[in-house]
Amino acid sequence: MFTLLAADKLAQEGLDFINSQSDATLLDRPDLVDLKKEKGQEAVDEEVGKLLAAGGVHAMAVRSGIKVTPAMLENPGNLKVIARAGVGVDNIDLAAATDKGILVVNTAEASTITTAEHAFTLMMALLRKVGPAYKTMSDGGWDRNKFKGRQLHGMTVGVVGLGRIGRTFAERALAFGMTVVGYDPFVNTDIQLGSHTVKTFRTFEEMVPHVDVMSFHVPKTPETTGMLNAETFALCKKGVYVVNAARGGIVDETDIVAACDSGQCAGAALDVFTSEPPAEDSPLRTHPNILVTPHLGASTEEAQTAVSVDAAKACLSYLRGEGISGAVNAGGVRVDLTDQQAAYVSLADRMARLISPMVTRGVSELDIEICGVELGPAAGTIERTALVGLLQRHFDTPLNVINVGSIADSRDIETRITKLDHAKSAPTQLTFTIHGPKGCVDDAPDHEADKVRKIVGRVYDDLQPRVVEINGYAMDMVPAGHMAIIQNDDRPGMIGLVGSEFGKAGVNIADMTISRRENADGSGATALMLLKLDEAASYELNDALGEREGILKIASVHLPEA
Ligand SMILES: NC(=O)C1=CN([C@@H]2O[C@H](COP(=O)(O)OP(=O)(O)OC[C@H]3O[C@@H](n4cnc5c(N)ncnc54)[C@H](O)[C@@H]3O)[C@@H](O)[C@H]2O)C=CC1
Numbered sequence: 001m002f003t004l005l006a007a008d009k010l011a012q013e014g015l016d017f018i019n020s021q022s023d024a025t026l027l028d029r030p031d032l033v034d035l036k037k038e039k040g041q042e043a044v045d046e047e048v049g050k051l052l053a054a055g056g057v058h059a060m061a062v063r064s065g066i067k068v069t070p071a072m073l074e075n076p077g078n079l080k081v082i083a084r085a086g087v088g089v090d091n092i093d094l095a096a097a098t099d100k101g102i103l104v105v106n107t108a109e110a111s112t113i114t115t116a117e118h119a120f121t122l123m124m125a126l127l128r129k130v131g132p133a134y135k136t137m138s139d140g141g142w143d144r145n146k147f148k149g150r151q152l153h154g155m156t157v158g159v160v161g162l163g164r165i166g167r168t169f170a171e172r173a174l175a176f177g178m179t180v181v182g183y184d185p186f187v188n189t190d191i192q193l194g195s196h197t198v199k200t201f202r203t204f205e206e207m208v209p210h211v212d213v214m215s216f217h218v219p220k221t222p223e224t225t226g227m228l229n230a231e232t233f234a235l236c237k238k239g240v241y242v243v244n245a246a247r248g249g250i251v252d253e254t255d256i257v258a259a260c261d262s263g264q265c266a267g268a269a270l271d272v273f274t275s276e277p278p279a280e281d282s283p284l285r286t287h288p289n290i291l292v293t294p295h296l297g298a299s300t301e302e303a304q305t306a307v308s309v310d311a312a313k314a315c316l317s318y319l320r321g322e323g324i325s326g327a328v329n330a331g332g333v334r335v336d337l338t339d340q341q342a343a344y345v346s347l348a349d350r351m352a353r354l355i356s357p358m359v360t361r362g363v364s365e366l367d368i369e370i371c372g373v374e375l376g377p378a379a380g381t382i383e384r385t386a387l388v389g390l391l392q393r394h395f396d397t398p399l400n401v402i403n404v405g406s407i408a409d410s411r412d413i414e415t416r417i418t419k420l421d422h423a424k425s426a427p428t429q430l431t432f433t434i435h436g437p438k439g440c441v442d443d444a445p446d447h448e449a450d451k452v453r454k455i456v457g458r459v460y461d462d463l464q465p466r467v468v469e470i471n472g473y474a475m476d477m478v479p480a481g482h483m484a485i486i487q488n489d490d491r492p493g494m495i496g497l498v499g500s501e502f503g504k505a506g507v508n509i510a511d512m513t514i515s516r517r518e519n520a521d522g523s524g525a526t527a528l529m530l531l532k533l534d535e536a537a538s539y540e541l542n543d544a545l546g547e548r549e550g551i552l553k554i555a556s557v558h559l560p561e562a
C-alpha cells in the first residue's frame with residue numbers, strides 16, 4: 001500500500017484519483033500551507049519531517065505553498081518521490097532530494113496555456129489600467145481621462161525564456177498584431193511560430209532596447225535572478241512595460257519600484273514575489289503603476305485539475321515501477337523498458353555487484369560498452385544501475401539510480417558509454433571496464449588484464465543473465481544468489497583444496513565454473529573459479545582460504561536470485 005501525502009492545496013480530482021486506487025491511500029494535509037503562514041517554514045519542516053520519519057509516506061505532492069527543505073528531508077523514511085503539481089521546482093531542494101535518492105517530478109505541460117493566458121491577461125490589464133480604473137470605481141469614483149491606456153497592436157514585446165509558456169504567450173501576442181522578439185540562451189536560432197519569425201537576441205542586454213513590453217517566462221536560477229535590475233532598466237526604452245508571471249526576484253523588486261517612480265518603467269504587472277505573500281506594507285502592493293495578483297498564473301479549474309491528477313499519477317506510476325514521467329532529477333533513467341532491456345539492466349546490476357569486491361583500489365573511471373542498438377534507450381539506466389552496483393559496497397549512504405550520478409560526480413568518478421552496433425564477432429552484450437585511481441596501477445599485476453577490472457555479460461533468449469568473462473577469464477554462468485570468486489595458481493589440487501575448505505565450513509557448493517588464463521610471460525597460468533553457494537561464505541572461511549598457498553584472491557557477494 002502506497003501513501004501519498006498531499007502537502008499543499010491540491011485539486012480534488014487528483015485526491016479522488018488516489019482514493020480510487022486499491023494500492024494507494026491519501027494523507028491530505030492542505031493545512032500545512034496555513035501552518036507556514038502562521039508559524040513559518042520551520043514549523044512545516046518539523047511537522048512533515050515527523051510524518052516522513054515515521055516511515056508511512058511513500059510519495060509527497062506539493063505546489064508552491066510550502067518549501068521542501070533539507071531539514072524536512074533529514075530522515076525521509078520511505079519517501080521515494082516528490083511531485084510538484086505544477087512547473088517551478090525552486091521551492092524544492094533538489095540537491096537534498098537527490099542525495100536521499102528521492103525522485104522529483106513536475107507536471108510541466110498541464111498548466112502551460114493557463115499560465116500564458118494569465119501573463120497575457122496581466123499585460124492587457126496593465127496597458128489598459130484595468131486595476132486602478134476598477135479600484136476608482138469601486139471606491140465610488142468615475143474618471144475617464146486618468147485611465148487612458150496603450151494599444152498592444154503595433155508594439156514590440158520581448159519574451160524572455162522561449163520555452164513552453166514563453167512560446168504560448170508569444171503565439172497570442174502575434175495574434176494581437178504585436179511584433180515578438182525573444183531572448184533565451186538555450187535557443188540558438190530565430191524561431192518560427194506559424195507564419196511569423198520570432199527574432200532572438202544573443203544577450204538580454206541586446207534585446208531590451210528594442211522592446212515596448214517584456215514578459216518573463218524563465219525558471220528562477222542564479223542567472224535569471226535579478227536579470228532586470230537598475231542596470232538593465234537603464235538600457236530599456238523609456239516607458240517600457242514589464243510583466244513577470246515567472247518567479248519573484250527575476251525582476252529586482254527594489255529596482256522596479258524605483259523605475260516605476262522615475263517613469264523609466266511605465267508600469268509593471270507582477271504575479272510572483274520574492275517572498276510570498278509579500279510584506280503587508282510592501283510598496284509593490286500599492287504603487288499606482290504596479291498591478292499585482294497573488295501567484296494566480298496556474299490557478300484555473302482546468303490547470304489545477306490537470307496538475308493534481310498528473311502529479312498523483314506520476315507518483316503511483318513510479319512507485320509501482322511502471323514508468324517515470326516529468327523527472328526533474330533523474331536524467332536518463334527509464335523504467336518503461338522492453339523485457340530484453342530490463343533483463344540487461346538486471347544483468348548490469350549483477351555484473352557490477354559481482355566485480356565490486358575486486359575493486360579494492362577505488363574507481364576513477366567506468367567504461368561501459370553497450371553492444372546492440374536495441375539497448376540504446378536503456379543506456380542511461382544501465383549506466384546508473386552499474387554505478388550503484390559498483391559503489392554501494394563501498395558506501396554507507398544508500399545509493400540508487402537517482403542519487404548515484406551526483407555522488408559519482410562529487411567524487412570525480414567519470415563514466416563513459418560507448419554504444420556499438422552489432423557485428424558477427426560482437427553479440428549483444430555489456431562490458432564494464434573499471435579503472436583504479438588515476439596513475440595507480442595494480443600493486444603488482446601478474447597479468448596485463450589485471451591492470452583494470454573487466455567484466456562482460458550477455459542475456460540469452462531465455463532472458464537469463466550470464467557472465468561470460470572476468471578479466472580475461474572466459475566463463476558462462478548465471479550470476480545469482482551467494483557467489484564466491486577465487487583467483488588461484490593453476491596447478492593440481494586447487495579444486496580439492498577449495499572444496500575441502502568449504503566442506504569444513506559446512507558451506508555447500510551448488511555450482512562451479514573454472515577458467516584458465518595463461519600468464520603473459522609464459523610462466524604458467526592462473527585460474528578463476530566462480531562458485532555458487534547454498535549459503536554465504538563467512539569472513540572466517542574467506543580468510544582461511546585466502547591464507548592457503550596458491551590462492552591469490554577471494555571475494556564473495558550476494559546477488560538476487562535469477
Ligand atoms: N505564475 C505561475 O503561477 C507560474 C509560473 N511558472 C514559471 O514559469 C517558468 C517557465 O515555465 P515553462 O515555460 O513551462 O518552462 P520551460 O522549461 O519550458 O521554459 C523555460 C525557458 O527558459 C529558458 N531559460 C533558462 N535560463 C534562461 C536565461 N538565463 N535567460 C533566458 N531564458 C532562459 C530555457 O531555455 C527555457 O526555454 C517556470 O520555471 C515557473 O517558474 C510556471 C507555471 C505557473
Ligand SMILES: O=C(O)C(=O)COP(=O)(O)O
Nearest residue numbers: 063064065086087088298
Ligand atoms: O507551476 C508553477 O510553477 C507555479 O508557479 C504555480 O504555482 P502553484 O501551484 O499555483 O502554487
